Amino acid sequence: MSKAVKTEETKFFHTGSAAEPFTFASGVQLPGITVAYETYGKLNAAKSNAILLFHALSGSQHAAGVTTDVPGTDGRWTEDCHNGWWDLFVGPDKALDTKRYFIICANYLGGCYGSSGPASINPATGKPYGSDFPEVRTSDVVKSQLALLDSLGIKQLHAVIGASVGGLLAINLATLHPERVKLVVPIASGCRTTVLTRLTLFEQVLAIENDPHFRGGNFYDGAAPEYGLALARMISHKTFVHLDAIERRARQDVKNGGDTLSWYRVQHNVESYMLHQGKKFVKRFDANTYLRIADMWLRYDPLRDAGVQTYPELFARSAAAGQHYLVFSIDSDFCFYPEEQAELVSHLEKAEVSNMHITVHSDKGHDSFLLEPQLYTPHLSFLLEGRWNKGSLARPVPEVE
């Protein structure tokens, strides 16, 4: 293994002003927003080697290396956040090779790791926005990150990559602004919110809403809705990690605890394990941000955003721009089921978009995309080097400088 990139620092990009406010898709305006981001590698002179990486639900801008603290995260930057979430994929000679590419990863608008979100201070009141922070759609996140790219002088991305919810964002960006990117990589993702996902997300929304400390989202002057957020995390965690892995980890990592709820007695390892996951998570995440991302996911609609009626129409925009998609499925995924990527690919085919669909076989479930770089790196490397079609497989690509 090559060594990790050096210690990283979060940078902050500010956009908007009282005179030129940032307008959300809902029409609501804020006088200004902040986008927290990290970058890895060097932007070349032509500004043509940039890759935008979208994180997943509970991720952050910190994709690679080590970041021990981020200003403005109010203690939420716990030890669990220190190591980059995609460090196995981003670095010298890795899939997203920092010797060749300039990789940008930014915290979602509405987030809790430095980008403007419900826990940010509302300049109008001097207090956190709470429930007053606007509804966030994926197109708002895309807009905020394109503004960041503009500020860096990047007109067209080499690639946009996202796994899980990040994949939804990658497709949203690629179809809303087809001129901004050539290569699109949705990993273990889809192109719509299925009924099962809707139900699972709605349960998570209710788990937080039911917490007496939630108070409509205005809880920053008191206790946080930790029980609700922990339950939400447990509901989603079940879909991220393969059940066999949960069972294995529960046996190895967690002692059969004496956890006591008010009536129920926890007796089984997997129950203690899930409680532990939930409790760990609430230390590092904000319940309002969680709700906003769930809400954004529930309302995900790239057709509405692009003003079209059908998926073939949507992807006709990709075809016209000459985009190429690399779609990854994980056979054991039950967060985004393989059927969802098959549906995406079928839409791409109908719209005659250049694409490649690869299924990796793993016993790790959805989380495979975090843990098993060996399953993804060959195709990612070839794609990014431009060696993804028959005629280009052996084409050498120079490193930057």
Next chain:
Amino acid sequence: MSKAVKTEETKFFHTGSAAEPFTFASGVQLPGITVAYETYGKLNAAKSNAILLFHALSGSQHAAGVTTDVPGTDGRWTEDCHNGWWDLFVGPDKALDTKRYFIICANYLGGCYGSSGPASINPATGKPYGSDFPEVRTSDVVKSQLALLDSLGIKQLHAVIGASVGGLLAINLATLHPERVKLVVPIASGCRTTVLTRLTLFEQVLAIENDPHFRGGNFYDGAAPEYGLALARMISHKTFVHLDAIERRARQDVKNGGDTLSWYRVQHNVESYMLHQGKKFVKRFDANTYLRIADMWLRYDPLRDAGVQTYPELFARSAAAGQHYLVFSIDSDFCFYPEEQAELVSHLEKAEVSNMHITVHSDKGHDSFLLEPQLYTPHLSFLLEGRWNKGSLARPVPEVE
């Protein structure tokens, strides 16, 4: 369709006394317990035509016909309870033919439809038991219902039948007391609590525990933990009804409602539909009973109860008693997955227990066992008439009287 059996009345069986208390598997004793039950058909002179039917998680003793009220259910016997939950299967000429058999269905111990449970009055305090009601295991439910059979003079059942959690109870009874039954019918069930089921149940436990009105189970003097119970119901409902059916029903039955939580705005039909299911359910069910059944399911262990180490050992008891199992799978079931019945059958085979395994194909998911009698009735009828092996297929069976 043949007409429904006539209007039914719940009967109450009392057992135990201060001198001879009812002892739970946990060792805790109550001076007496009540079992609410209904019967259909007539017990023959030899008392050899009795069938015990176990209901599922949210069911009751009221399997067939119409029952408009049950004393002691404190308004929980809502309109949703009036029609018997298995009326399509129980009645003259139906699968459980009331012209031939005497069918008994009893509310679980710990239940809220007339059997002793957390909402029952504790004679020691004059107030509801609440959290003081003992932990209930499946073997306690079995014990309470065998006491009822004893009181009716029934030494051996013609059959025991249960779907879903009811199937777990059927197996528990058949292996704990092999001499009490010859034919065993688990429908869409299993023989252990899988990791996925455990996680899903644990989420439901936490949904109720997190409700501020739960107060450890001692809520009868105030508001009930309705939000928690509704969320628990929604989490389980998702596994009972096929997702396509949820989508269909949501489109047909429920208007796109203006349901408003404190922050989240419900916009999609399936969200309104699920909220509606949750709200309807809390009117008819007690949160403490729900928790006790979830707990019973989480702790289900027929090996422990029978004092054996392995499933082949467990089912050796069935083989020795000459039992025959009819195991039904539903191909679209994702509450008890088909793999679970396959596992059960593999144990039965190893133990050389006579068995037949039938998979029905349905687009309704787990709930098929409530809705599609045509898929189950032929095999149930032949089984109950003793026409289940090659040599007996044409054997005529007389009706009772």
